[in-house]
Amino acid sequence: MIINKETITQLAAVQKRLDGRKLHDYRQPLLIETDISWTAEGSARVQIGETVVMAGVKLSLEKPYNDTPDEGGIMINVELLPLSSPDYEPGPPSIKAVELARVVDRGIREAQAIDLKKLCITPGEKAWFVTIDIMSINDAGNLFDAAGLASLAALKSAHFPVVDEKTGAIDYKQKTEKSLPLRKEPLPVTIYKINNSLLVDPTREEEETAQARLTVASDAKGSISAMQKGGEEPLSIEEVSSIIDLAIEKSAFLRQILTKSLQ
Amino acid sequence: MSIVVNERDIVIPGEALAEGLDFLPGDNTYRENEKIYSKVLGLVSIAGRVLKITPLSGPYIFKPGDKIIGEVIDILMSGWRIKTGTAYTAMLSMQDASSRFIRKDEDLSRILAVGDYVVVKVTKVTSQNLIDVTMKEPGLHKVNGGRIIKINSQKVPRVIGKKGSMISLIKAHTNCDITVGQNGLIWLRGTPEGEQLAAEAIKIIEQKSHQEGLTEKMEQFLVSRTGKKIENYMPEESSE
Amino acid sequence: MVYKQRLDGRKDDELRPMEAKAGVIPNADGSASFKIGKTWAIAAVYGPRELYPRFLQDPQKGVLRCHYGMMPFSGSGERIRPGNSRRAQEIAMVMTKSLEPVVDLSSFPNAVVDVFVDLPQTDAGTRCAAISAASIALADAGIPMKDMICSVAVGKVDTKIVADLTYKEEQIHEFNPESHDATVADIPVAMIHNTKELTLLQLDGDITKEGLLQALELAKGATEKIYQLQKKALKEKFLMGEKQL
Missing domain, CATH: 2.40.50.140 (Nucleic acid-binding proteins)
Structure with missing residues (x-):
């Protein structure tokens, strides 16, 4: 709604938001629940305000890629379900879904969050491949952070299925005690710029109003593993610097909630 | 030959309301095999011999004059x-x-x-x-300035209230101009804080629309948030 | 008879533990969550809304359109490739047909009511869970309906007529070696609650006519249990305690 976008823009200049939040506050409730799907090797449901996403991890045994014969692999897919918003339609993934999947993917892949070498069983022949499917259930804004959080939570909750030693077949109905070899916990945080103010956790209307956004995936040490700039307008280097500080701070905040939720 | 529901009961589609021919099917009901059934999710309303259902949700139906x-x-x-x-x-x-x-x-x-x-x-x-x-x-x-919020159009009568009592209550406590569209779009204009409180109040009414004594509860809510009670919030001649 | 005791210890007419909620997706006009055993369906209704492309429009009434999707991680085996499989298309079609007889869209010419059902986890009975969830979601959306549609599978395992088969019962030979000769029939049904008329009837397996009629008789009681849960879910949405006020 144009009226609301104009008001959002005006309010941002005086550090206010349409829903009364501070610029750097996440919506409540902020909930992370794991093991929501018995058929997935790992799964999670994340709720930020009215936004809900689910993520599920499936593991499979495949032949490693030729250029990395001693490594397993990872793939991330996002489905913007038409169930989750009147704006989404059935059909092949939209560019929005593709971007979301790739940004979450790079955050995890480039941080080497999963030790892919440990996924290898027989070099050149057999290794575990990890697929994370992220489903939007109710898109009320900020799918980026929700998707990143759900992916990491699902990875952390995952357990390898039982493999028949003789046949090599996977028995998906039985899980072992063994978790995935995780080395780091990168979380993407997306910062939005509206009328020269920086804010986190946007609603759908705020997303549509924003002139620019920058996703920054960072780990517990503050190392950055992936970034993605979006939106119509450019960002100055000074702005990028402020955004990174804010994103690292919020990534730590989200990681703390994740740790607490998994206890 | 009897009625099997009470006034303001919540009923679901297909739920039997009355047996026999003593009652007449009104809005959102139908008769089949000497029984009257509800055709929507809603509240029972008994007016003499006529049974009707006030929907709790559902699409806006256009009416001239709205x-x-x-x-x-x-x-x-x-x-x-x-x-x-x-x-x-x-x-x-x-x-x-x-x-x-x-x-x-x-x-x-x-x-x-x-x-x-x-x-x-x-x-x-x-x-x-x-x-x-x-x-x-x-x-x-x-429309210029302010914000627009959306609620289910079936809740609009509760947001306006009897003779505009609810909407006047909210206007008085939030100092907002409020225009309620029958299609469920509502335009609010005031201070950011006033607009936000009004939006919150309207969302609560949308959720609790089936409850009785909502105006009193809403007054308590607004007073608790603004810290001041307004005695005569009804305009001299209500326009809504 | 070899199959004496059901694998999970249920009585013949007993359904798996169920849970249903209405209004779980704020963006939707109506929505529901329906769990039966380890099968979980989430339904959202959008509409009546404009229908495009235009040639799909019906100037005499609104069009009901169902969509069914298993999430990629919801199968008990390997990951399921996303996208509309032939199976998903067929289920979406039978869902639409099972709900159409009670839904009245005569006041909404040229419009569409979309029902989306997605399943985060499954263990048999997915189309029935999807239909039961969709029926709650349509009622929650305030769509005029003559009645509720209640759906569950009935069938036969060996000589036993049972309700709500699990995956293990459908594949009894694999899970109960003594039953290697046993025949199984899985019969997903949907019933109009008041009239007990069938709006979904499919059958996979091997059963006599007598067995089938027995199973359909059992379905009356089984769908009544679904109905009671649907009713409770819809009423609970409005009767829950006062939180904000």
Whole structure:
């Protein structure tokens, strides 16, 4: 709604938001629940305000890629379900879904969050491949952070299925005690710029109003593993610097909630 | 030969309301095999021998005379197409847009542009839900500033309240201008804090619309948030 | 008879533990969550809304359109490739047909009511869970309906007529070696609650006519249990305690 976008823009200049939040506050409730799907090797449901996403991890045994014969692999897919918003339609993934999947993917892949070498069983022949499917259930804004959080939570909750030693077949109905070899916990945080103010956790209307956004995936040490700039307008280097500080701070905040939720 | 529900009971589609021919099926009900059933999720309302159901949710049904809020989505040769938040768009023709004369060769986008929101009145509804609206009466205009929120249109009567009591209560405690469209779009304009409190109050009414004594509860809520009680919030002559 | 005791210890007419909620997706006009055993369906209704492309429009009434999707991680085996499989298309079609007889869209010419059902986890009976969830979601959306549609599978395992088969019962040979000769029939049904008329009837397996009629008789009681849960879910949405006020 144009009226609301104009008001959002005006309010941002005086550090206010349409829903009364501070610029750097996440919506409540902020909930992370794991093991929501018995058929997935790992799964999670994340709720930020009215936004809900689910993520599920499936593991499979495949032949490693030729250029990395001693490594397993990872793939991330996002489905913007038409169930989750009147704006989404059935059909092949939209560019929005593709971007979301790739940004979450790079955050995890480039941080080497999963030790892919440990996924290898027989070099050149057999290794575990990890697929994370992220489903939007109710898109009320900020799918980026929700998707990143759900992916990491699902990875952390995952357990390898039982493999028949003789046949090599996977028995998906039985899980072992063994978790995935995780080395780091990168979380993407997306910062939005509206009328020269920086804010986190946007609603759908705020997303549509924003002139620019920058996703920054960072780990517990503050190392950055992936970034993605979006939106119509450019960002100055000074702005990028402020955004990174804010994103690292919020990534730590989200990681703390994740740790607490998994206890 | 009896009624099997009570006034204000919540019933679901297909739920039996009465047996026998002593009662008559009213709005949102139907009779089959000497029984009357509900056709929607809603509240039972008994008026003499007539049983009807007030829906708790569902689409807005256009009625001539209704004030609605919509968005200009297209400009045509002789008017504007208005999005109404339903399955149907409405037509605002040139002669219904303004009391002043609009020349045929005028640039209509200078009067109303795509993306503008308008408060309009439904003048005509056909069987195929072709809708005509007008903006030529007092209280009908283009929307400027503030914010628009959306609620289920079935909750609009509760948001307005008896003789406008609920909406007057909210206006008085939040100092907002509030225009309620029958299609469930509501325009609020005041301070950011006032607008936000009004939006919150309206969302609560939407959720609790089936409860009784809602005006009193809402007054308690608003007083607790603003810290001041307003005795005479009803306008001298209620307009809603 | 070899199959004496059901694998999970249920009585013949007993359904798996169920849970239903209405209004779980704020963006939707109506929504529901329906769990039966380890099968979980989430339904959202959008509409009546404009229908495009235009040639799909019906000037006499609104069109009901169902969509069914298993989430990629919801199968008990390998990951399921996303996208509309032939199976998903067929289920979406039979869902639409099973709900259409009670849904009245005569006041909404040229419009569409979309029902989307997605399943985060499954263990048999997915189309029935999807239909039961969709029926709650349509009622929650305030769509005029003559009645509720209640759906569950009935069938036969060996000589036993049972309700709500699990995956293990459908594949009894694999899980109960003594039953290697046993025949199984899985019969997903949907019933109009008041009239007990069938709006979904499919069958996979091997059963006599007598067995089938027995199973359909059992379905009356089984769908009644679904109905009671649907009713409770819809009423609970409005009767829940006062939180904000």
